[in-house]
Amino acid sequence: MSATPRIAVCPGSFDPMTMGHVDIIERAARLFDRVVVAVLVNAEKAPLFSFDERVAIIREVFAGQPNVEVETFQGLLVDYARQKQASVIIRGLRAVSDFEYEFQMALMNRHLAPPIETIFMMPAEQYTYISSRLIREVFSLGGQIDGLVPPVVEARLMARRKARPLPNARTT
Ligand code: PNS
Numbered sequence: 001m002s003a004t005p006r007i008a009v010c011p012g013s014f015d016p017m018t019m020g021h022v023d024i025i026e027r028a029a030r031l032f033d034r035v036v037v038a039v040l041v042n043a044e045k046a047p048l049f050s051f052d053e054r055v056a057i058i059r060e061v062f063a064g065q066p067n068v069e070v071e072t073f074q075g076l077l078v079d080y081a082r083q084k085q086a087s088v089i090i091r092g093l094r095a096v097s098d099f100e101y102e103f104q105m106a107l108m109n110r111h112l113a114p115p116i117e118t119i120f121m122m123p124a125e126q127y128t129y130i131s132s133r134l135i136r137e138v139f140s141l142g143g144q145i146d147g148l149v150p151p152v153v154e155a156r157l158m159a160r161r162k163a164r165p166l167p168n169a170r171t172t
Pocket of ligand 1: 109
């Protein structure tokens with residue numbers, strides 16, 4: 001380990017965490033001494049999972065990875081990163097369509113906190129089409145999400161589906 005630990009923050013909504021997120025965080029964990037997965041606490045009206053559930057899920061997924069920790073944050077990301085003494089913000093880039101939004105955020109964050117660098121990482125190709133938004137949509141319409149989210153997310157969602165079947169679910 002270097003004298004000053006290299007700390008990166010991986011921020012996001014993670015509602016729910018996908019295999020794309022897992023892939024990026026694992027890549028970051030190989031490059032940094034500590035990776036802080038930071039779940040944004042916002043006022044979203046109908047989240048799939050509460051913040052506590054999201055934190056519990058992510059902790060379970062990375063239970064075997066001692067340099068990955070999970071917290072919630074609110075307010076400006078750069079303030080949180082400073083507070084964690086992180087020098088890097090990690091964001092995943094899946095396709096060109098992500099670029100504009102990510103570019104704007106990275107430059108705004110640099111404007112607010114010049115010493116903090118944003119580093120973009122690409123997930124494995126098989127995860128490039130997955131987003132939390134699509135997972136929520138596919139799940140809410142009864143589609144299969146296995147292999148696209150960590151098993152703990154799938155298990156929680158399947159338990160929910162069992163408890164509250166879709167109104168148009170086939171019964172035979
Ligand atoms: O997973 P998401 O929803 O794409 O993550 C977006 C996130 C959490 C990285 C972004 O909304 C954020 O950083 N919010 C904190 C508020 C903030 O700092 N806004 C200015 C960013 S330029």
